[in-house]
């Protein structure tokens with residue numbers, strides 16, 4: 584813990600995980616678009632090809648498999664995981680810089696990545712899991728998104744059990760039924776955490 588990590592100046596890692604189609608990307612976007620400049624987004628690296636409309640450096644850093652593995656060797660990642668057959672990782676640079684600047688860093692990462700960050704930053708992380716109202720709703724959302732093949736959709740659904748299990752170790756579970764309510768609950772959980780941390784010294 585360096586001298587810059589005094590109460591009030593410390594940043595916070597806010598991990599938001601959910602099964603694919605659970606709505607986390609929309610929730611994160613809403614918070615970032617709110618105009619509150621305490622929030623920043625941690626742009627991950629991935630070997631998954633870009634979806635239509637996704638931009639390199641904004642949504643992800645899109646890397647080749649070879650480049651991603653080279654970055655692992657260099658120690659560039661705070662955590663990385665294989666998700667749905669592709670590699671994804673949080674760049675140390677994205678979080679170190681923003682933690683020092685006292686920012687609230689939003690991370691849209693999977694449950695394994697979330698639990699790794701909790702181990703690495705026990706006091707400066709908040710793990711939020713957005714649960715779908717039901718598995719049927721989740722499946723419907725995935726199909727409506729229309730960006731994934733049938734095979735990809737089935738692969739994502741199979742992962743849900745492991746995700747719900749890992750969510751037991753998360754700090755907060757929010758059932759994502761209504762977007763406005765979910766955004767409000769996420770913001771409340773963050774404020775509660777900041778307050779707790781500032782009063783616990």
Ligand code: 5GP
Nearest residue numbers: 627628663664666671672673691692693696
């Ligand atoms: P998608 O391909 O739909 O953008 O993301 C697939 C999954 O990978 C999502 O659950 C997303 O949260 C997760 N993911 C994205 N970036 C990272 C990362 O840097 N680390 C980990 N562990 N998971 C990530």
